[in-house]
Amino acid sequence: MSDEQNKTIADNVIIYDIADGIEPIPVKVINNFDDTYPFSFEYGSKHRLTKEVKQLLHNPTPTDGCDCATDCNPKTCRCQAGSTVKFYSNVRRVSLRSDTQTVQSDEYQYIECGKHCGCHGKCGRQLSRDTIFKKMEIRYKPVIGFIVTACQHIAPGMPILNYVGSIVINGVNEDFDPDFGTDYTFNLYEGDLLVHCDAAKYGNISRFISHSCYPNACLMKVYPCNKPAETDKLILPKLVIVALRSIVPGDEITIDYGIDYFRERDLPCLCYNYNCRAPPDDFEEKCKTLDDINKERAKSRRQVQANMDDSKDL
Ligand SMILES: [Zn+2]
Ligand SMILES: [Zn+2]
Ligand SMILES: [Zn+2]
Numbered sequence: 001m002s003d004e005q006n007k008t009i010a011d012n013v014i015i016y017d018i019a020d021g022i023e024p025i026p027v028k029v030i031n032n033f034d035d036t037y038p039f040s041f042e043y044g045s046k047h048r049l050t051k052e053v054k055q056l057l058h059n060p061t062p063t064d065g066c067d068c069a070t071d072c073n074p075k076t077c078r079c080q081a082g083s084t085v086k087f088y089s090n091v092r093r094v095s096l097r098s099d100t101q102t103v104q105s106d107e108y109q110y111i112e113c114g115k116h117c118g119c120h121g122k123c124g125r126q127l128s129r130d131t132i133f134k135k136m137e138i139r140y141k142p143v144i145g146f147i148v149t150a151c152q153h154i155a156p157g158m159p160i161l162n163y164v165g166s167i168v169i170n171g172v173n174e175d176f177d178p179d180f181g182t183d184y185t186f187n188l189y190e191g192d193l194l195v196h197c198d199a200a201k202y203g204n205i206s207r208f209i210s211h212s213c214y215p216n217a218c219l220m221k222v223y224p225c226n227k228p229a230e231t232d233k234l235i236l237p238k239l240v241i242v243a244l245r246s247i248v249p250g251d252e253i254t255i256d257y258g259i260d261y262f263r264e265r266d267l268p269c270l271c272y273n274y275n276c277r278a279p280p281d282d283f284e285e286k287c288k289t290l291d292d293i294n295k296e297r298a299k300s301r302r303q304v305q306a307n308m309d310d311s312k313d314l
Contacts, residue, residue: 010032011030011032012030012031012032013028013029013030014029014030014031014037015028015029015138016028018043018205019043019045019132019205020043022043022044022045022204023131023132023204023314024131024132024314025135025314027136027137027138027205028137029137029138029139029140029146030138030139030140031139031140032139032140033140033142034140034142036140036145038138038146038208041199041200041201041203041207042201042202044164044202044203044204045130045131045132045162045164045204047164047165047166047167047197047236047238048165048166048167048202049166049167049236050166050167050168052169053168053169053195053234056169056233056234057233057234057235057236058225058228058231058233058235059233060114060115060116060224060225061116061228062116062117062118063228064116064225064226064228065078065079065113065114065116065117065118065225065226066079066080066113066117066118066119067117067118068113068118068119068123069118069119070119070122070123071119071123071124072113072117072119072123072124072125074086077113077123077125078226079111079112079113080125082111082223082226082227083109083111084107084108084109084110085108085109085110085220087110087125089124089125089126089127090124091155092158092159092312092313093156093158094110094127094157094158094159094220095157096156096157096218096220096242096243108218108220108221108242109220109221109222109223109237110127110220110221110222110223110240111222111223111224111225111226112125112126112127112128112222112224112225113125114224114225116225127159127240128159128162128222128238128240130162131314132160132161132162132204132314133158133159133161133313133314134150134151134152134154134158134160134161134313135150135151135152135314136149136150136151136160136205136253137149137151138205138208143270144210144270145208146208147208147210147252147253148205148206148208148209148252148253149249149250149251149252149253150248150249150250150253151249152249152310152311153246153248153303153304153307153308153310153311154246154247154304154311155243155246155304155305155308156243156244156245156246157242157243158242158311158313159220159240159241159242159313160217160241160247160253161204161205161206161240161241162204162238162239162240162241163186163197163206163209163219163239163240163241164203164204164206164239165185165186165197165198165202166197166198166199166201166203167195167196167197167236169193169194170193170194170195170196182198182200183200184198184199184200184203185197185198185199185200186198186219186239188221188237188239190234190237191227191231191232191234191235195234195236197239206241209241209253209254210252210254211256211261211269212254212255212256213269213271213273213276213277213278214271214273214274214293215244215254215255215256216243216244216245216247216251216253216254217241217242217247217253217254217255218242218244218255218256219239219240219241219242219255220239220241221237221239221240222237222238222239222240223235223237224236224237241253245297245300245301246301246303246304246305247300247304248303251300254271259277259278262278263278268280268281272286272287272288273287273293274287274288274289274292274293275290
């Protein structure tokens with residue numbers, strides 16, 4: 001029997017579909033170690049907006065879009081000009097630099113076309129969707145907690161899933177600590193507004209994604225239109241988690257939370273990568289060298305290249 005079959009038989013599935021039928025496929029939760037169960041939360045695959053956020057949302061007009069006819073020409077499209085990456089719709093991949101070590105999430109942004117554009121949003125530039133893109137499951141990892149693992153091959157630049165939560169404006173919503181948020185808060189600075197995307201009580205499986213100082217995925221902001229020159233309205237991006245490296249089945253999906261997450265909580269990071277910025281006491285004994293990582297990466301790259309048929313979106 002292969003290792004893969006062995007693993008499947010041994011898996012102790014504690015929830016058969018944590019997504020409650022909302023995603024294209026059921027998402028299992030597995031705990032092969034103890035009786036720890038995930039804290040309950042409400043599952044949703046799209047941001048939940050408070051009343052205040054809804055009132056502030058910008059309504060795109062033709063001047064916020066492009067004037068391309070039918071299919072957008074990447075050389076002249078205004079929506080593409082405002083984007084820092086290209087999207088290749090035939091292979092469903094974004095042009096990220098796959099050798100990037102650490103990425104600031106503000107580094108990558110993409111502006112989608114919409115009904116307000118000359119192409120009416122029917123061009124090949126559409127990237128986002130409101131469900132998970134890839135097959136994944138949630139697994140319990142001792143000491144760390146529940147993590148998200150890939151169940152298929154994922155090539156660098158492929159969108160994996162959205163980071164989803166309740167959208168809250170700093171200082172407006174009272175049941176929310178505006179200074180710290182929760183352990184599930186992602187801060188967005190949009191114009192003059194500090195907006196939190198909080199997944200403590202509501203969200204999708206992205207809330208289980210853990211941190212690594214050498215992550216294999218990053219957040220990319222996907223906006224519904226270009227930003228008007230002057231506006232006090234809010235243009236809310238989707239937060240799309242995109243693969244930075246070749247990911248193979250069983251790999252944990254990780255992003256970089258930023259070092260402040262660990263500083264504010266006075267916690268060590270447990271990623272054990274050579275470049276860890278908040279190493280624990282036993283770091284020296286357990287850490288992975290750059291050489292170890294490069295060998296693993298070369299192996300994963302070959303495996304993904306040989307299994308591109310298994311890398312398609314759900
Ligand atoms: Zn265009
Ligand atoms: Zn377009
Ligand atoms: Zn456009």
